Amino acid sequence: MNKKTTESVHRSLGEHPLLASLDDATPLRDYSPQQLEQAASEIRDVLCNLLATRTAHFASNLGVVELCLALHSEFDFRTDRLIWDTGHQVYPHKLVTGRYKDFAGIRTAGGLMGYPNPAESVYDLFMTGHAGCSVSTAVGLRSGDVVGGQEERRTVAVIGDGAFPSGIVFEALNNAGELGDDLTIVLNDNKMSICPRVGAVANYLDRLRSNPFYTGLKSEVVRLLDHVPMFGDPTERFLAQMKEGVKAGLLGGMLFEELNIRYLGPIDGHDLALTRKYLAMAKEIKGPVLLHVVTEKGHGYKPAAEDPVFFHTPPVFTDDGGKAITQKSEGLPPYTLHAREAIRKQMAADPRVTVITAAMCQGNKLEPLREEYPTRFFDVGICESHAVAFAAGQCKTGLRPIVDIYSTFLQRSYDQIFQEAALQNLPVVFMLDRAGLTGPDGPTHHGLFDIGYMRLFPNMVCMAPGYANEVNAMLAAALTHDQPCSIRYPKASALQLEHTPAPVEIGKSETIREGRDGTIIAFGAMLEQAIAAADALKGELDVAVINARFVKPMDLEMVRTSLRESKFVVTIEEGAKMGGFGSAFIECAVAENFDTRSIRVLALPDEFIEHGDRGDLLDQHGLSVPKIEQTCREIAGSSLTSNP
Numbered sequence: 001m002n003k004k005t006t007e008s009v010h011r012s013l014g015e016h017p018l019l020a021s022l023d024d025a026t027p028l029r030d031y032s033p034q035q036l037e038q039a040a041s042e043i044r045d046v047l048c049n050l051l052a053t054r055t056a057h058f059a060s061n062l063g064v065v066e067l068c069l070a071l072h073s074e075f076d077f078r079t080d081r082l083i084w085d086t087g088h089q090v091y092p093h094k095l096v097t098g099r100y101k102d103f104a105g106i107r108t109a110g111g112l113m114g115y116p117n118p119a120e121s122v123y124d125l126f127m128t129g130h131a132g133c134s135v136s137t138a139v140g141l142r143s144g145d146v147v148g149g150q151e152e153r154r155t156v157a158v159i160g161d162g163a164f165p166s167g168i169v170f171e172a173l174n175n176a177g178e179l180g181d182d183l184t185i186v187l188n189d190n191k192m193s194i195c196p197r198v199g200a201v202a203n204y205l206d207r208l209r210s211n212p213f214y215t216g217l218k219s220e221v222v223r224l225l226d227h228v229p230m231f232g233d234p235t236e237r238f239l240a241q242m243k244e245g246v247k248a249g250l251l252g253g254m255l256f257e258e259l260n261i262r263y264l265g266p267i268d269g270h271d272l273a274l275t276r277k278y279l280a281m282a283k284e285i286k287g288p289v290l291l292h293v294v295t296e297k298g299h300g301y302k303p304a305a306e307d308p309v310f311f312h313t314p315p316v317f318t319d320d321g322g323k324a325i326t327q328k329s330e331g332l333p334p335y336t337l338h339a340r341e342a343i344r345k346q347m348a349a350d351p352r353v354t355v356i357t358a359a360m361c362q363g364n365k366l367e368p369l370r371e372e373y374p375t376r377f378f379d380v381g382i383c384e385s386h387a388v389a390f391a392a393g394q395c396k397t398g399l400r401p402i403v404d405i406y407s408t409f410l411q412r413s414y415d416q417i418f419q420e421a422a423l424q425n426l427p428v429v430f431m432l433d434r435a436g437l438t439g440p441d442g443p444t445h446h447g448l449f450d451i452g453y454m455r456l457f458p459n460m461v462c463m464a465p466g467y468a469n470e471v472n473a474m475l476a477a478a479l480t481h482d483q484p485c486s487i488r489y490p491k492a493s494a495l496q497l498e499h500t501p502a503p504v505e506i507g508k509s510e511t512i513r514e515g516r517d518g519t520i521i522a523f524g525a526m527l528e529q530a531i532a533a534a535d536a537l538k539g540e541l542d543v544a545v546i547n548a549r550f551v552k553p554m555d556l557e558m559v560r561t562s563l564r565e566s567k568f569v570v571t572i573e574e575g576a577k578m579g580g581f582g583s584a585f586i587e588c589a590v591a592e593n594f595d596t597r598s599i600r601v602l603a604l605p606d607e608f609i610e611h612g613d614r615g616d617l618l619d620q621h622g623l624s625v626p627k628i629e630q631t632c633r634e635i636a637g638s639s640l641t642s643n644p
Contacts, residue, residue: 016042019100025072025123028096036073036272040065043092044300046103050091052318054440056107057088057114059298059311063190067158067293068092070275071186074283075154077123081141085134085159087115087127087444097123107440109612115444129444130409131359131382132166134159135185139172142181154184154283161189162359165201165381176288177260183288184279189266190297190308201381204255205292256290265292270299309362332496335471335489335525336433340365342472343402343431346479347373353479354401356391358384364404364433384412391428392420400479401428407435407447407488414453421484422457428485429478430454435464435488436525436574437604437618442611447488448604451523452579454486455552461485461506464524466547468494473504474549481506488524490574492614495528507553515544518568518636521558523548523581526572526623533628541636551581554588563594568635570600572623577603600635602628 018039021027031039043065050056069092071082077097084090094112095103099121105111116124126137138157145153159169164187176183189205256263262285267278275293282289297312298304303324304311317326347353347369354376357364361379370377380387384405391401403410410417410432421428432454435447455462461483465471471489478485502510509521512531520543522530527547534543544566546558562569571582582601589596602622609617618624622631 016046016100018042019046019095022096022100023098024078025096025098026076026078028069028072029074029076031073033273036069039069039096040272040300043068043095046095046100047091048301048319050103050106051314051316053104053316054107055313055315056440057091057313059304059308060086060089061091062301062304063295063297063299063308064089064158064188064269065092065300066270066272067186067188067275067295068096070272070279071156071158072096074276074279075156080153081125081138081145081155082123083126083134083138083141083157084116084128085157085163086131087129089160090116090124093123094121097121107442107611109610109616113442113611114440115442127444129441130412131160131163132168134163135169135172135176138183138185139176139179139181142183143179146181151182154182156184156186158186158188161187161191161201161205163382164205166383167385173256173259173261180260180287182286184282185261185288185290186279187265187290187292188269188295189292190295261288261290263290263292265290266294267292269293269295312362332493333468334492335465335468335494336363336365336491338468338471338494339404339431339433339475339487339489340369342475343404344369344372345472346402346475347376350400350479351376352398352400354378354394354399355404356380356387356394356401357404358382358387358409360404360406360409360433363406366404384409385416388413388416388428389420392416392424392426395426395428402431402475402479403428404431404433406445407432407450408438408445410450411453417454417484418457422459425459425483427479427482429475430484430486431475432486432488434491436490436492437609437614438491439614439617440611443608446609447490448576448609449579450486450488451551451573451575451581452583455584456579457484459483460552461550462488462552463504463550464488464548466495466510466522466524466527466549467497467501469497469501470504470547470549473501477504477506488575490525492525495525497527504549507550507555509549509555509558510547512545512547515542515566517541517543517566518570518632519544519546519562519566520628520632521546521548521562521569521571521585523551523571523573523575526574529618529623529625529628530572532625533632536625536629537632541632543632548581551584554584556588556592559585559588560592560594563589563592563598566598568598568600568632568638570602570628570631570635572602572628574618574623575603576606577601578606598635600631602631 019042047061051058102112107114115129117127118124134157138155142155264278267274269275278291282291296305297308302322315326317324343355355369356378358380359382361367387403391403394401432450435450438445454460463474465474474487520530530545534545537543571585573581580603582603586596604621
């Protein structure tokens with residue numbers, strides 16, 4: 001592959017003639033083996049070109065190229081059903097379903113989404129950005145087709161081995177086995193989630209993969225054993241027991257077979273012809289079938305195959321003779337790194353402190369803690385509900401667990417936050433990474449709802465740092481507080497504020513600067529924009545800036561003072577307006593009998609925010625510095641008019 005210096009994802013349409021010719025995936029069904037291999041090569045070239053322009057999911061997409069082509073060669077997903085679990089691996093799928101010409105704009109504002117998107121194509125049925133739900137939705141799709149008299153439609157769910165231990169997967173398998181409807185589940189086994197997968201299910205899949213008796217041999221042995229007659233005397237009963245024992249030993253996937261789900265495999269998922277053969281076989285089997293496909297994350301690009309963790313979503317790089325040359329990012333360290341270092345300090349200071357994550361060790365930058373504190377670090381896999389209940393159990397023994405999970409993924413454990421943490425009043429500390437806008441990942445990953453879903457529970461304390469030096473102080477305060485606490489922070493560089501922070505006290509805000517005309521109250525990382533807006537208004541308006549720190553409990557004295565002494569109050573937050581900080585502020589103002597007409601709430605609207613640059617999205621929704629300035633001017637003018 002030549003060194004990529006162009007800003008274009010695909011150098012020209014003519015260099016990918018097969019992909020350029022596809023208006024949909026139908027022609028793949030008539031492609032020769034040679035054409036399919038050429039299509040695979042073109043897909044990998046496009047993916048490598050993409051990473052020369054922007055960060056994107058990479059290794060996972062390289063690993064499913066042949067599987068994607070095999071699926072579209074054997075099924076017609078304009079009418080058949082296809083669900084990709086954890087949809088960051090759908091780039092090949094998009095390229096062969098008529099979106100090649102638009103692919104250059106993927107993960108940019110107005111461009112293709114980096115996940116399945118029903119608004120883009122009939123080939124995308126669900127917007128899947130989280131893991132584990134594909135089997136459930138596929139079972140539902142198949143059931144709906146059966147009830148609706150469309151049994152000729154085929155339904156396929158593709159799920160990775162990292163997502164497979166999720167509790168909802170086994171709920172779905174239990175239901176699928178009972179219903180007995182035709183269904184194909186493709187288990188894409190690459191020995192990874194984002195990081196190397198963990199748990200007993202992973203070990204079970206390892207044993208299946210290492211079994212020397214592949215399907216062809218197993219089928220012959222079982223076919224022979226099926227001719228052993230069954231009668232009633234002790235010798236024949238012994239033969240029957242031996243027959244079942246040999247089946248269990250040679251026929252892999254007995255876990256699935258016992259659930260009434262036929263198991264096929266494991267097979268090489270990079271062998272196109274073999275994969276097509278087994279998909280065709282699965283179509284002919286009545287009832288639910290699980291096809292175990294072994295793939296390699298990063299397949300076809302050596303650096304990605306050798307380090308799939310780094311190349312899951314690598315920084316922009318160019319290829320130089322098979323060596324990836326990455327571009328170093330500039331800027332201040334992100335909140336995630338400050339959170340990691342805060343956890344490290346607390347673990348060093350207190351042997352009771354543990355950290356729990358749900359397959360996001362790399363995303364949360366926790367690898368050093370896993371190495372330094374192996375007995376107090378717990379990666380439970382993509383099992384967020386279990387993570388929270390597990391933490392509650394640790395609390396009961398006197399430990400002080402920190403649950404470090406993305407805001408959007410913690411939603412999966414909502415019932416456990418209620419039942420096991422808040423209701424029991426156990427001091428679980430929740431660290432919500434990626435709270436706010438996550439930029440190019442879009443609506444499946446934006447962490448917009450945690451303020452609302454955390455603050456409504458009794459006993460819960462909800463806080464957010466406004467700058468880097470607060471992170472450790474907040475975590476220390478949470479770990480010495482005897483109630484559940486949440487700390488939210490965004491996927492953004494942390495503000496380095498040159499001042500001595502006020503001590504963090506539960507339910508107390510921090511005044512950054514005084515002002516006689518109005519007050520901007522920022523919750524969390526929007527403090528940076530609040531300070532910049534106040535600076536820009538100098539000479540025009542004298543505006544105070546308050547770092548709220550807490551949304552629950554709210555600082556009531558701060559509410560009273562700001563409304564008594566300011567002509568207007570503007571609250572700003574990087575979260576959903578409904579149920580957010582501004583809502584909580586107005587609730588307190590009403591309870592204290594204040595006139596709320598001089599309050600403006602700047603937050604994100606009641607809609608799912610599309611993908612795009614974080615700064616552009618903040619501006620679009622009134623949260624950029626110029627938009628905050630504009631709001632202050634408008635409300636100040638309104639206040640002067642109504643109060644001459």
